[in-house]
Amino acid sequence: MSRRHNTISFLTDYGTTDEFVGVVKAVIRDIAPHATVLDLTHEVPPFDVKAGSLALARCISYVPEGIVLAVVDPGVGSDRRAIAVEVAGGAGVLIGPDNGLLAPAVAMAGGAERAVEITNPDYRLVAPGATFDGRDVFGPAAAHLCNGVPLDALGPEVDAALLMPATIPLPREEGDEVIAEVLWVDRFGNCQLNIGPDDLPASWPVSMSLRLPDPHQHGQTVIRSAVRADHFAAIGHGIGVVLDSYGMYAVSLDRRSAADDLGLAPGDQVVLAAGTDDQPGGGPVTTPVNLGR
Amino acid sequence: MSRRHNTISFLTDYGTTDEFVGVVKAVIRDIAPHATVLDLTHEVPPFDVKAGSLALARCISYVPEGIVLAVVDPGVGSDRRAIAVEVAGGAGVLIGPDNGLLAPAVAMAGGAERAVEITNPDYRLVAPGATFDGRDVFGPAAAHLCNGVPLDALGPEVDAALLMPATIPLPREEGDEVIAEVLWVDRFGNCQLNIGPDDLPASWPVSMSLRLPDPHQHGQTVIRSAVRADHFAAIGHGIGVVLDSYGMYAVSLDRRSAADDLGLAPGDQVVLAAGTDDQPGGGPVTTPVNLGR
């Protein structure tokens, strides 16, 4: 037997409207009553593996030692693999479908040190149907690892280099502009971009301009002024580009939803350019431009 | 004192928008700090006893030993009874209102072995109003049972045969057709029917036809082709009839909501018939037919 674990950090797209999350926890408690299940979120949009992988990556450096159980799994029941990936010298094991969901978090945790495909029927539930592997495969595997079952008892080792990767969009510079993308819109309407402080030229002033999709005319864009701000209350009445709690820039408003006001959603392109100090933030300037994606 | 319990599995229609669930858990922790509360779901539609009873029945065979606390209780404060029902040789006790909510789960757990009405004021909270029995009656009873209070200390025994039953719709065969009903629509839009593998003739081919309510014309129906599939990814672009994780058939689409696309909701009638192999699934065929409920 290898080391025991006490915590299972749990992320899914199951929602809480149904009993899916509760049933997985019931199965875990039955197998490993000493384990605490820590819900990260269960509101990943249904089937959205990319959004789930980004949420898990945002969590991973805060998650305590133990098991990470992540299920966003549109291919459940098909021949996609169920995997368990060991990281950080065995301090953590990530469990989920091999569809890219785990990849960014595994990378941020230092990379896969060992990986197995979960196939051993001794550690699965017998089920009347093949559509709920959280209950029948992933949850039981997490619980058995908590009980000290060694990783390689779950199934045959697989080459970690051949696990499904994830695709995270990278920003790019074009001329004087930085072309970014909205990665995530949070509950408050903050629109996290895929850029951090190192992605903007140091010479840029506090004021900048944003070229955004025109919410009223498909394929057109609008130009909006914005200011860099350290926190929401410092934005004032205009648009802020705020260094968020994960060290990324977010397009934000003070006490209102930037996503609602500006019509932004994950995947939208945001083009940033340096502003001028005689053109302060706040006023909307609309210019029809081809989006040119 | 009788046996102590460590787990309270908890299901309600309280939602999580308010603090109702949290306050019940606070009361439980105050009385029985050693008990772990396991949330099954709290998003049963408000007042919907039938939906709650079905959700509880789906959970019950996965719930660990201990207490099941279930509250969907539109009659709170009236003379409907508060009950505690012992099952499985004392391994489990279900607590809730006597309105049929517990009945299917009790039946699936082997039937009621003992039942009491919860009346003893020593095990209730004194409350300023009569509208929150989860906090004042059911939660405290669950916690006191965890502490080893014997079942019959909660109140007088009642005849389990006289507890309120639940009404689960049964499918029926009419000529060459099987007449089923949507029991449950899950977050992903899968529409669980009240039929399993034993309810369809063994002679039917993989392809079948579904007669569904016409979402655009009240009282009319439409005919759609469908295929039986073992999992969602095997459905393809058409409609699938998938054996779900509870062993029931569900009308499903791959990575989309069947409920949204087909306009299905719980209680809708779905009439299944054998298909022909030269009429493969996917194409919509609309035929005006009287629904004839």
Next chain:
Amino acid sequence: MSRRHNTISFLTDYGTTDEFVGVVKAVIRDIAPHATVLDLTHEVPPFDVKAGSLALARCISYVPEGIVLAVVDPGVGSDRRAIAVEVAGGAGVLIGPDNGLLAPAVAMAGGAERAVEITNPDYRLVAPGATFDGRDVFGPAAAHLCNGVPLDALGPEVDAALLMPATIPLPREEGDEVIAEVLWVDRFGNCQLNIGPDDLPASWPVSMSLRLPDPHQHGQTVIRSAVRADHFAAIGHGIGVVLDSYGMYAVSLDRRSAADDLGLAPGDQVVLAAGTDDQPGGGPVTTPVNLGR
């Protein structure tokens, strides 16, 4: 070291769509693995400090000994203070922003006995941005207190009399009428008013009249008949004024949402007057009157 705590009761406006709540719990478990986090609610409307303070006040007399962690914090990252307030002889400590969120709960718990500003960097996380004090400041402070860190180690004492107060609207009598306000609309559509049994004249009969905002004509009101009832099932088909589980009167319907049917929302004015017994509840009587706020 001072006393250790085992429970952190947790209320926010973070929602559960994102991983915010999960990450705070992950941080707490890392620091104080023995502590149980008890979720009160995380669905306070975004930025709504008043709604959060009312929800916390409704919970506070049921919360077990230990830490109360409350975060509704539109001013995060600005110079608003982070505070910890000791109550009840040290049995409880409330942690959150100094924006009035904690004030009603502190008052109901007997008043602040000691308060500190949380400034000690030893008990905070180093963060890449300043917008998530739940993770970086409040959560760690709660966890360290659970570990026995004394309150005054978190930062300098502050005068509890100078903490930000909350403003709770008081009802008033005008002539024969009682002018009340909707404090809270719950999931079931019950509209809690800011009046209890002591706020209505003892001479009033069971039937009364309610003057409510006209949902169809802004600035106009409508008069509706209502009956006092002890619980929802006793209301019948009309409108009830029900003594709710917190000892306040709520405008309610039986098994339907009063808020939806009557168009009521938090902050709306409800004017109550005695009814007459020959004018029983239920029938809508519309009278255009200036709202006169």
